[in-house]
Amino acid sequence: MDVNEYLGLFLDESQEHIQSVNTQLMKFEQTASAEAVQEIFRSAHTLKGMSATMGYESVANLTHEMESALDLVRSGKKESNQLLLDTMFIAMEQIEAMIADIETGGTGTNVDVKATVSAFQSFIGGKEQKIATAEESSVFTVDLYADSVIEQAKQTGFEAFQLHVKLSDAVVLKAARAYMVFDRLQELGEVVRTHPETEAIEQEQFDLSFDVLFLSQETAAVIEHAVSQVSEVETVHVSVFTSVSESEPEIAVSAEAVAVQEIKPKAQEAEEPKEQAVAQAKTIRVNLERIDRLMNLFEEFIIDRGRLERLADEVGQPELNETVEKIKRGTNELQSLVLTLRMMPIEQVFNRFPRMVRSVAKDIHKKVQLDISGADTELDRTVIDEIGDPLVHLIRNAIDHGIELPDKRVQAGKPEQGRLALRAYHGGNRVFIEIEDDGAGINVDKVRSKALERGVITTEEAASMTDNELAMLIFAPGFSTADVVTDLSGRGVGLDVVKNKIESLGGVVTLETVVGQGTKFQVSLPLTLSIISAMLVQAGDETYAIPLSSILETTLLDEANILTAHRERVFDFRGQLVPLVYLKEIFGIDSETKSQFPVVVVRKGNKLVGVVVNDLIGQQEIVMKPLGTYLEGIPAISGATILGDGRVALIVDSNDLF
């Protein structure tokens, strides 16, 4: 198997399982639900299998210990306790770190898990828990179910055998060989248990050897002979299985007791998706590149549709018009469908927060309850991938600086436990994410004095700023309000990085704060990265697009109203002197300027610039496309779009005009 080919899949699925475990751990902590244990066990098991197949032993070993501990809990042999729960949280953090290491090309051995492993083992209680390599002793710990099956069988003349089967090094289709072994065995008796589990064997998640607990009326020699007939079986070791019936009374047989499973022939490749307890929408994984190609081709198709419409208009033939109208309706629907293909629920990002909030709050002795709403809000996959880190930062910030210590909260007449609300919702063409705490709020005076001290603003500026403007200074570069540099937020990465990241995604971050009542951060993001509203303008015979988000307004200006101040051309815009920039000059376009011309007033922060163009073509939704690596870094151009006539128009990056 070419491991690289599956790496992406492995990483994706691992993330999903880690998230699922985290969610279920939180649930288990709160409700002690047996279902949650089952889910965690399943995910841990899958993680173990996948990582073993991929050769990441470190992950496999840790998940193995976790699985073993959980097995005791789910079968009711041991009660879970806080220590186990904490250990599992730690283990998940470590596994996450290992997966992250693997993602960046490492081997997943970057974390020292000795302490975690021994914590699991001490929970398991030193009971025999060896895996795979254990050539000798019994690998089967028998539960009541298997025990009773064996007892019954013995009464009817069967004997229980334990088989250790080793396949030859050169084996190509391990699962197929294992299947043949089982097939032979079924003829001679009944397979009770296998190790690893049959499911894992079917998926080739085992080394070269596996063990079988087997009931038969035949002798050991007959069995040994039958199995060794299977080609590519190197050795078979058959021994009589003596039930180590550990007398553990008062244990109810778990409803989940593993039934004797039939091994189904394995279809070609396919790891069958694990059945989830909760019915989920059926999904398939599609390479993002394919979707992008689909979008490209589709856009091209839309452009041709435009041409077809024009031609049909010219011809004026009713039946043709009708057909074109039909195509138009069909493609409109197709268009909205295609655009949703890249959309994913933000759940994927939100899922990691409950655990994070729990551990951050615990670390700094605060009590925080996290309420999440709108996790099913959908966002473009690219945004989903990028928005996680900024949100982590904002949440940590809210817990660290926003929510007060329990005694302070009580003094202030608030409940001991702070509340942190995380919301996502759609609004128009954007998605909003809010992080609201009921903490101390931002102390504007403190922000002001710190900003002055750090030289972020001048005294005059400070005097004219509103409280909210001052509060927003926490996003300014080189600003940190933490009185004590804690491990959490004071690690040098300021909120300015968060702001930049969000802005690079086409987003905006704002905040509202009331001293003593709390702070609300609001992040607004474009629904998809690639579609923006823009004003198309003409300069000479070239067409450019200026993103609407940066345009304040458009106006007409007479040549006569241009003023000159210190060799710079300016004009009076609502009583404010605004510098003029000629698009034709910046882009070296040959054209005459008329005596009256349109000006597009763009803003960057509080600054304004008037962009002089020859004509305004109109406002339009455009699909933003990259200019490609070769043309990166061209000043004042941020990308390109394809116009209705198939031509390429460049998108003006108005930030570069200041």
Place this chain on the structure above:
Amino acid sequence: MEQKWVVFSLASNTYGIDVQSVRSIERLQPVTRVPNAPAHVKGVINLRGVVTPVIDLRLRLGYEEIAPTDETRILIASLNQGDAGFIVDRANEVVESDEVRIEPIPDSSHEMHSAHLTAIAKGEDKLFSLLDANALFEDQHAE
């Protein structure tokens, strides 16, 4: 593996590019100028929905610019960093390696020593210089 080259004309010279790196040969289509880009970068075209940069190979290799003709073509090459187009005077043929002999660039030639020129192919009635398409794009800033 047998090598093949797409052979094309520029002014009175012929050049070849490894057929493996040529994705398609397109007729000239409207090119959108990219302001403040290097002079030999003609601009970008819409290649089936993908905005693709196009360079004028005449300018890139130091020939004089000419007005496009009916025979002008854009060779779309698949390069390390994505697709890119090269405007050439004419696309001639595909030449197989058994038709020519590959010879190194003569040591004595200063003119021909550059990263994008790799060898010379010589056949009975053919002679063309082999170009490395990636180098044509990548060392553009260096020159």
